[in-house]
Amino acid sequence: MAVNLKRSSGGGTQVAVSRRRMLAWITGTGLVGSGVLSAVSNFVFIKPRATYGQPQRFSIGKPEDFPPGTRIALETRRICVVREGNRLAALSTTCTHLGCIVGLADTGFACPCHGSRFDADGTVTGGPAPRPLPWFKVTLAPNGEIEVDKDTEITPGSYLTL
Amino acid sequence: MSKETASPSLLTAVKELPGNVWKSLFRNPLPTNDLERSSTSFTNFFLHIHPVKVHKNTLRPLYTLGLGLVSFFLFVILVVTGILLMFYYVPSTAQAYDRMLDLRGSVAFGTILRNMHRWSAHGMVAVVVMHLCRVFLTGSYKKPREFNWVLGVVLLLLTLLMSFTGYLLPWDQLAFWAITVGTAIAGYAPVVGKDIQFLLMGGSTVGQEALLRFYVLHVAVLPATLTLAIAIHFWRIRKDGGLSRPADADPTPPMEMMGAQAGSKPSLPEGKKTYGLQGLVRGPLTKVNNIPDNTVFSWPNLFMSELFVFVMTLAVILVLALLFNAPLEEPVNVMHPPNPAKAPWYFLGLQEMVSYSAFWGGIGVPGIFVGLLLLAPYLDRSPKGVGVWFSRDRLLANTIFLTFLAANIIFVIIGTFFRGPNWAFVTPW
Numbered sequence: 001m002a003v004n005l006k007r008s009s010g011g012g013t014q015v016a017v018s019r020r021r022m023l024a025w026i027t028g029t030g031l032v033g034s035g036v037l038s039a040v041s042n043f044v045f046i047k048p049r050a051t052y053g054q055p056q057r058f059s060i061g062k063p064e065d066f067p068p069g070t071r072i073a074l075e076t077r078r079i080c081v082v083r084e085g086n087r088l089a090a091l092s093t094t095c096t097h098l099g100c101i102v103g104l105a106d107t108g109f110a111c112p113c114h115g116s117r118f119d120a121d122g123t124v125t126g127g128p129a130p131r132p133l134p135w136f137k138v139t140l141a142p143n144g145e146i147e148v149d150k151d152t153e154i155t156p157g158s159y160l161t162l
Numbered sequence: 163m164s165k166e167t168a169s170p171s172l173l174t175a176v177k178e179l180p181g182n183v184w185k186s187l188f189r190n191p192l193p194t195n196d197l198e199r200s201s202t203s204f205t206n207f208f209l210h211i212h213p214v215k216v217h218k219n220t221l222r223p224l225y226t227l228g229l230g231l232v233s234f235f236l237f238v239i240l241v242v243t244g245i246l247l248m249f250y251y252v253p254s255t256a257q258a259y260d261r262m263l264d265l266r267g268s269v270a271f272g273t274i275l276r277n278m279h280r281w282s283a284h285g286m287v288a289v290v291v292m293h294l295c296r297v298f299l300t301g302s303y304k305k306p307r308e309f310n311w312v313l314g315v316v317l318l319l320l321t322l323l324m325s326f327t328g329y330l331l332p333w334d335q336l337a338f339w340a341i342t343v344g345t346a347i348a349g350y351a352p353v354v355g356k357d358i359q360f361l362l363m364g365g366s367t368v369g370q371e372a373l374l375r376f377y378v379l380h381v382a383v384l385p386a387t388l389t390l391a392i393a394i395h396f397w398r399i400r401k402d403g404g405l406s407r408p409a410d411a412d413p414t415p416p417m418e419m420m421g422a423q424a425g426s427k428p429s430l431p432e433g434k435k436t437y438g439l440q441g442l443v444r445g446p447l448t449k450v451n452n453i454p455d456n457t458v459f460s461w462p463n464l465f466m467s468e469l470f471v472f473v474m475t476l477a478v479i480l481v482l483a484l485l486f487n488a489p490l491e492e493p494v495n496v497m498h499p500p501n502p503a504k505a506p507w508y509f510l511g512l513q514e515m516v517s518y519s520a521f522w523g524g525i526g527v528p529g530i531f532v533g534l535l536l537l538a539p540y541l542d543r544s545p546k547g548v549g550v551w552f553s554r555d556r557l558l559a560n561t562i563f564l565t566f567l568a569a570n571i572i573f574v575i576i577g578t579f580f581r582g583p584n585w586a587f588v589t590p591w
């Protein structure tokens with residue numbers, strides 16, 4: 001199998017060349033077009049429209065369930081309810097570092113994953129956590145139950161007065 | 163052909179059936195001379211990715227340490243055991259953990275398959291990293307192998323992703339918390355971080371959607387990509403002229419062989435031969451005359467050593483699988499992270515760095531590492547010191563590399579042995 005090393009002219013008349021060129025254009029545009037389209041649509045496809053999860057607004061019971069002086073972690077909700085006298089608040093227990101659940105400690109909260117520490121108000125006192133633990137909006141519903149809205153963060157230190 | 167040749171009778175056909183089937187399957191009998199040896203390597207599908215002849219340096223066990231091969235064989239073992247495990251595994255948060263218990267308790271050979279899969283996965287990460295070290299420390303990433311090195315870095319990343327996605331599948335405490343932390347690290351990436359995190363988990367927390375996504379990545383997307391990348395990696399080795407070797411590994415052809423007249427510059431022989439297509443693609447070094455070289459036939463030299471490495475790899479994995487059980491922690495409890503919650507050992511260096519700063523430990527420093535690795539062959543353009551371990555000419559490059567490596571290993575050791583509850587510093591003794 002000998003090979004002609006000179007670049008071959010491709011052969012063919014003018015007509016054949018322009019037809020080939022047109023075919024190449026159509027094919028190229030089609031390929032690039034469908035590539036871009038499928039990339040975009042794949043991206044849209046794998047991005048879920050609806051997510052399945054817990055509701056972000058929920059009620060946690062009557063004020064009597066939280067006598068003054070309590071600090072109770074509601075684990076399924078990932079919040080900690082604090083009551084001092086007649087003031088009540090809900091802090092997130094999701095570590096602001098990488099999402100582990102912080103545990104209650106004497107000095108406030110401690111994260112088991114990379115050792116972040118927070119005081120009782122959620123302020124970072126040590127470790128890699130970049131932000132304090134958020135406080136969530138707490139309201140008293142007309143039926144007398146306490147409602148927590150995890151979609152609304154409030155400034156730390158603002159309590160609901162009962 | 164003469165028409166007289168009588169077609170053989172049916173009886174002879176039946177008598178010769180086994181032999182004929184065999185011969186149609188294998189074109190060549192076991193080779194006895196060099197021509198047949200070439201032909202055997204060349205015409206067998208599984209052998210033809212090898213060259214017919216291979217350089218003696220390539221076969222030196224102490225040069226490659228067989229590490230690339232071991233990586234490949236571990237991948238093969240992972241694919242086979244992984245497919246078998248798929249027959250019993252269900253990627254559902256309600257069932258996954260029970261399926262793990264079934265594998266342990268009621269599936270025949272379930273335990274050993276799972277052990278083999280787990281230990282090969284750990285082994286592959288370790289061996290691929292050692293292979294990277296071998297390639298770097300022998301200067302084998304240099305021209306013309308730059309791109310194969312880049313491909314190698316991609317292979318390393320794919321290997322890590324394989325093990326990261328596989329880690330979630332048992333749906334036990336370790337799995338859940340390691341992936342919670344791992345995906346949160348992705349969230350720290352600038353601009354696209356939150357989107358990547360959301361796409362990976364298919365939601366805002368690690369749950370059923372995340373498990374399904376990780377499963378699909380682990381059993382389909384990543385293995386397919388890895389297979390393709392390995393195929394290109396092997397192809398490039400051939401096209402880059404085989405494995406790297408020292409400059410003086412090939413004898414200079416004696417003058418009279420080169421047809422050189424006195425006084426003229428020695429040049430490669432230009433036979434009267436027309437170059438075939440095969441010769442052209444192999445570059446200007448096509449052998450026309452018998453230039454003395456340092457090669458030996460791949461059959462049996464290369465094939466035997468490869469087979470030996472495979473048997474050894476399999477043996478080690480089998481022994482490990484018989485001696486040690488793959489861990490399985492408590493079932494997932496989304497309310498209580500274990501304390502401390504540790505990632506697999508090869509991510510503990512990351513976890514240690516992340517405990518100083520999520521962005522720098524999880525994204526910044528690893529990003530710089532990978533960037534430097536990818537760029538290494540394009541930054542270090544000196545052609546010196548290729549093909550020998552720890553070449554004097556590569557003192558600087560090797561020192562930088564070893565420093566980075568040592569730093570990594572130290573972080574892994576700290577994360578593994580010196581971190582206790584609440585990630586506080588503890589001493590293991």
Ligand code: HEM
Pocket residue numbers: 226228229230231232233234237290291293294297302303307310311312313314315317318321392395399404405406407
């Ligand atoms: C899935 C992982 C990998 C597999 C299966 C694999 C396989 C192989 C094999 C079988 C060889 C032949 C020589 C030997 O055994 O050492 C090789 C050579 C090579 N590998 Fe890999 N490899 C992998 C990852 C990597 C990585 C992470 C790098 C570096 C970043 C890399 C860069 C190279 C280079 C540059 C060569 C050519 C070396 C030379 O010419 O001496 N590979 N690889």
Ligand code: FES
Pocket residue numbers: 095096097098099100111112113114115116127128129
């Ligand atoms: S997740 Fe809490 S310290 Fe890292």
